[in-house]
Amino acid sequence: MVAEAEQRWGATLDSVVVYAQGALCRRLARGTVPPDGRVRVTGLPRSLDPGSLRARVLGAPGVRVTEARVEVEAEPLGTDTPDALRREVERLRDEYAAAQGRRDRQLSRIEEVTALHPVPPAREPEDPHRRTPVDVWLEFADFVDERLERLHGRLVELEAAVRDLGHELAVATDRLSRASTDAPAAHVETTVCAVLTFDGTRGSETEVEVEVEYGVPGAVWAPAYRLTHRQGDGTGRLVLRASVAQRTGEDWTGVRIALATADLRRRTDLPRLRSIRIGRRQPAPAPSGWREPPAGLADLFTAYEAAGPRPRTATTPVPPPPPPPPPLPVPVPASAPVPQAYGAPPAPAPGAVGGAMPDLAASPAPRPAPARARAGGRPRGGAGPGDGAGFAGRPAGMAPPSPAAPAAPAAPGMAAAPPAPAPDPVSGPPRPSGAELDYAELVLSGPEEPGARRGRLFPGAAGDPVTDECRRRAEAVAALPLPGQAVRPRASAGSFDHRFDAAARADIPSDGTWHTVTVGEIPVGLRTEYLCVPSVEETVYATLVLSNATDQALLAGPVEVVVDDGFLLTAGLPTLAPGGVRRVGLGPAEGIRVTRRTNLNESTSGLRGGTTVLDHRVHVELANRLAGPVTVEVRERVPVTSEPDVRIEERSDWTAPVEGEGSEHHAPGTRIWRLDLPAGATAALDGGYEIRIPTGKALVGGNRRS
Structure with a gap:
């Protein structure tokens, strides 16, 4: 009756923030608060986390939500409920089973006809010899063959029908498994409501707008990009897109999408350091919601126990078999207390086998420290010493554990066990959780x-089994295979967390498949450079140099490169921190040619030829056959040494790369030439280095050529 009297508000899903795993949904509801201040907000998904429910009033000063609670309601589905796909699967399943039954019956008939064979009559000893009627046997064989031909022809039709219905059933089942989970999955529809209690309405009906926020599992996302570039142009467009999959149990239709790299389940509460007081003992604050259990609580069940066990009916579950008798306990000294766990039945008195279990309610409860108890609410102040060990306090009607039972003397011939360490005494009154x-x-x-x-x-x-099943199905989205070259946000985000807000509203059904959402355009610096390493391969590669000029990081993911309105390739973009620079390879540039020649001269120098000199000469030629000017970076490598007697002298105008934050990593000894080539121009680069090795450290017969 109370539930029927409460007002019901419909809520509209307004925005969703998708985290690395899970999502935070925000619904808006508007209505008139009744005088009693209790309202039910409907439309919440079954997979929501009850501990994440939050509610607040928008644009109504003085009105606030004092309580928010999750409740589940169930009602039978109507006959006009749109559930055609599930009914189609059920119909095909019934037809498939009927077709299998007809096929099996046909096989039984074939087996019966196949088993037919002529049986001659029994012959008495005094009967004369009779000739076998061959014509009758042939007529019988023709009858069996004709009958089997018709039966096998019908069997072919039945097997074809079973095969076709099996294919249709498999297709319908796959469509049902991929369909949205927003529709009810049974003949009984279960809905989740948020029961809100308002304060500040002053007993009159007030129209307010409330925001309900809750977390749900079963949502994942991965970043993707689309890069548009024109040759000869120093700018480009980088569009951030996201692949989002969700199976939360509700369709996201026309909602604002935001993507975050944070972990939704990460703890955010701060540790609390308690003070240490020196001097007079400070009494612990009294819990406000605890009192002793009423006296004589065990006497309430005396008549129930005297009536004996209840008669077992068809609906009463069969009790499990009794456990085996416990082993003979080892007595402990009387000085060792026996701790009692919260919510667990007390242990039998030591030394008694199969004895009666003492009732905690019958034992006298220790009087707590003087405390002022209130009718409700939570304890004032924080937990004091002893928090997390020993007895946890209970609310009204929950009794503290009984004191330890005295130990029985040790049996003759049995060694007494060493005394167990006594637990630390809990100071102060119980502190309920x-x-x-x-x-x-x-x-x-x-x-x-x-x-x-x-x-x-x-x-x-x-929780209940239905809710657990909904959450299990929702969390299965985390195992969904990622798109090509995609990376999980937590794997590429590193130690930072960022949020990306989509520019427009989007629709994402709850079907557990990937959907692409356009987040927005990211301003990046872009220039085209050509890179070659002729000592490894005489090929020039085209690259796009991306520089992140924003205050947000670009996560790793696939990037579709479009050059001159034509799709070129899909590359993998690494994580690009704010201010970072990365290269994206576009493949070989056939319009630029490179050749490399080397020359090595070996000689000696110094007093009596005590130093071996290896003179390396490098000659690189470049030719630009493109229609526009290009910037080419040529990379060479100079040997490095850790021996102080070995010297390396360079003779070239190349430069060492600058190592720093946001720059590309280079191998030790890397040297770079950078030059601009006009259209149709050629260039030659000459470099070299000398390696001076003492004769005593030279490798005789070694291969010193590059």
């Missing part, structure tokens, strides 16, 4: 529970 103070989620244990739980409040179950 957040789950124990959430009164709406506490469940009262019934009389069928063990003696330590019956009649007490405990936190309810975390």
Whole structure:
């Protein structure tokens, strides 16, 4: 009756932030708050995380949301529910099963006819010899052959029907598995609502707009790019696109999409350092939601136990077989206390085998420290010493553990076990956890529970099987294969987190497949350069040099390169930090030719020829056959040494590359020539170096040629 009296507001999905795994959805709802201040906001997906629900009021000063709770409702589906695809699968499955049955029955008939054979009558000993009627046998064989021919002809038709229906069923099942999960998956529709309680309406109906935010699993994304460039032009357009897949259980239609590299499940709470006080002992703050269990709680179940076990009916589950008797416990000294775990039944008294289990409710509960208890709310102040060890406090109706039972004397002939270390005493009154103070989620244990739980409040179950199945299906999107050359955002983001907001709204159905969303254009510096390493390969390669001039990083991913309105290739773009520079290879440039020749002269110098001199000469020729000027970078390599007696003297105008942040990594000894070649021009580059090696360190017969 309360649920029917509450107002129901429909919510519209407005924006979604997709993280590395998971998403944060934001819905908007508008309506008039009733005098009691309770409203149900409908339309939430089944896979949402209840702990992520947030709600706030927009544009209404003085009105705020004091409570937000997730509730699940179920109702049968109507006859006009659009579920044609699922009904088609069910129809094909029934027809396929019927076709298989007809095929199997036909096979049975064929086996029966095949088993037919003539049986001669029994012959008595005094009967004369009879001749076999061959014509009857031949007529019978013709009958069997004719019958089998008709049966096999019908079997071919039935097998073809089974094969066609199996193909149609496989296609329909695949379409159903790829369809959106926004539609209900059973004959009973389950909807998730957010029950909101407003404050500040002053008992009158007030029209407000509320924002509901929640997190859902089952959403992933990977970056992709499209680079447009024209030859001879020093500019280009880099468009950031994202491949997004989601199976959250709701279709994202006309929503604003934002993409983030952060981890949605990462903890963001800060550690709390507690003070150490020297001097007089400070009393711990009293918890506001705890009190002792009522006296005589165990007496409430005396009549229930006297009635005996309940009669088992058809719906009553069969109890499991009794466990084997416990082994004989080893007695412990009386000084060793026996700790009791929260929510666990107490252990039997040491020394007793199969004895009765003591009831915690019957044992006297220790009186807590003086505290002022309130009817509800959460404990004031933080947890004091002893937090996280020993007994965890309970809300109203939840009893603390009983003191340890005295140990029985050791049995004759049995060695006493060493005393167990005594746990640290817990100072102060119990401190209930957040789950124990959430009164709406506490469940009262019934009389069928063990003696330590019956009649007490405990936190309810975390979820139900249907919700767990929805979340399992949603999280399966994380195993979806990535598109070609795509990289996970967390793998390429490194130690930074960025957010990219799409320029326009987008539609992404909940089908678990990749959908491309255009995020926006990123301003980048772009220039065309040609690179060659003639000592490795006499080929000139065209490259695009990208420089990131924004304050956001460009994540690694595939980039489609379009040159002069024609698709050229798909390359892999590495992660480009703000201010970084990277090259994107475009392949060989056939219009530029390069040749390389080397010359080596070996001689000696110094007193008595004590130094071997290896004179290397390098000659590189370039020819530009393109229609426009080009900038070519030629790379050579000079030997490096770690021996102080070996000297290397360079004789060329090449330069060493600048190593620094954002620059390209070069191997030791790399040297660079950079020159501009006009259209149709040629150029020659000469370089060289001398290697001076002491005669005592020269390798006799070694190959010193490059």
